[in-house]
Every structure is written in structure tokens, then in C-alpha cells.
């Protein structure tokens with residue numbers, strides 16, 4: 136099940152994350168990542184705003200904490216095993232934040248200069264340290280040698296849909312068993328939302344299975360917000376069902392794209408949505424769809 140070689144880079148072109156990529160002479164009809172598929176499953180209108188309209192969303196301290204902590208955990212494994220300590224992880228925090236600010240200086244504006252007026256940087260840094268400290272209650276990185284970190288993966292399904300994404304960490308045991316690891320800086324979700332996190336993990340497992348020919352032995356979600364670990368052992372039927380689900384989502388996206396019917400699907404997650412003001416479920420009016428640019432991408 137070796138993955139074919141890409142002959143051109145893909146882009147985040149919308150709609151349906153369609154790309155004009157050719158893979159080993161086969162024209163790719165579209166591309167999907169677990170986060171974009173998750174957006175559509177959560178709310179088709181949210182998918183539209185993020186992927187087609189590409190509307191900006193204000194950064195949140197929680198999301199940026201996730202980015203910085205992921206960076207620290209990635210760099211931590213560059214160090215010799217004996218140096219992978221909580222103290223060292225704390226040391227890496229400030230450079231990781233500084234590196235992020237260099238790329239996106241506007242993130243500094245998330246924090247109020249007067250602590251009474253909003254989140255302040257010192258409190259946020261303390262929360263980052265707590266999250267990192269909690270990591271060490273779940274794993275001892277001195278005993279781990281990850282095979283991959285921040286691994287970009289992709290595979291082309293027979294339907295010519297390209298699946299792609301980034302995996303936080305891949306561990307490979309001496310017997311070849313693969314463990315897929317994802318860090319979540321929030322708390323472990325209730326049953327209602329656990330399926331969403333597992334869908335993402337099964338998506339990655341499917342891509343690895345298709346590209347390496349080995350069914351991952353373990354999917355592991357590390358919740359740093361409350362120090363819980365969720366482990367799941369996938370089987371072939373699971374991953375085949377995930378493949379069918381991903382295909383179904385992609386077809387639903389394409390139908391929405393053809394009909395222009397991007398319905399809102401209100402849920403508890405609306406509380407975190409940056410687009411309530413232009414959501415019909417909250418009395419708003421969506422902006423006109425962007426004019427589609429001429430493209431060489433196939434439409435079928």
C-alpha cells in the first residue's frame with residue numbers, strides 16, 4: 136500500500152479543499168484534512184467560513200497555548216534523553232513563545248497591559264508551565280525515542296481524494312508496532328466530543344496504514360489540560376469505516392458547494408465560534424460567497 140509520489144505541492148484551495156495536483160499521473164479531485172472534515176461535521180457553515188471565505192478568527196490564549204506547548208514538546212525530543220526534564224521544558228517555553236511572536240507579532244495583543252482588563256501574559260505563561268508540568272505526570276520522555284514528530288502524512292484514495300495532515304508524534308516499537316500520539320492542551324472531552332478526537336486519530340491511522348502497509352497498533356490522546364490519557368486500539372474494520380466516512384463527508388462538501396447550501400448546525404460549540412455575528416442561527420446574515428477564481432482544477 137505504498138503511497139504514490141506527489142508530483143506537485145497541494146494547497147488549501149477551496150472549495151472542498153480542491154487541488155490541481157497530479158499524483159503519479161492521476162489528477163487529484165480534492166484534499167481533506169481531519170480538521171477541515173471535523174469543521175464540516177460540526178457545522179457546514181463553519182466549514183464554509185473557514186475554508187471558502189477564509190475569514191480571519193481572532194487568536195485565543197487557549198489556542199496559542201496549544202501551539203507553544205506543542206513546539207516545546209517537539210523541541211524537547213531534540214535534546215539528549217537525560218535532559219528531557221520538567222525544568223528543561225520550562226526553559227524552552229520562553230524561546231518557543233518568542234519564536235511564535237516573530238512570525239505573528241499581533242499575538243502580543245491578546246494580552247492586556249492592565250491585568251484587570253483581560254488575560255495577562257504572566258498568568259498565561261504560568262498556565263503554559265502547568266500544562267507542561269502535567270505532561271511529565273503522564274509520560275517520561277527520557278524513556279522515549281519517537282520515530283517521528285510533527286510528521287506530515289498524505290495518501291491518495293482510489294476515489295482520488297487526497298487525505299493529509301500532521302501527526303504530533305509517531306512511536307515505533309522494536310517489533311515494528313506503530314503508536315500514533317496526539318497532544319491536546321485542553322481537558323479530555325465528555326463522551327459527546329470524544330468521538331471527534333478519535334475520528335482525527337483514526338484518520339491519521341488510515342493514512343499511515345495506506346502509506347506504510349502497517350495497521351497502527353495504538354492511538355493515544357494525551358490530554359494535558361487534566362492529565363488524562365485516552366488509548367484506542369484500531370482494527371481494519373474501524374479504519375475502513377473511517378475511510379467510508381471521510382468519503383461521505385467529502386461528497387457532502389461537494390454537494391454543498393454545488394448547491395450553495397451551507398447550513399448552520401448550532402451546538403454547544405457555537406460558544407467558541409468567531410462567526411456568530413454573521414450566522415443565521417443567531418440572527419446574522421452570511422456575506423455573499425466569494426467569486427470563484429478561474430482554476431485549472433477539475434470539477435468532477
Ligand code: SF4
Pocket residue numbers: 178180181399400401402404405408409410411414415416417
Ligand atoms: S455559530 Fe454555530 S451554527 Fe453558526 S457558524 Fe458558528 S458553529 Fe455554525
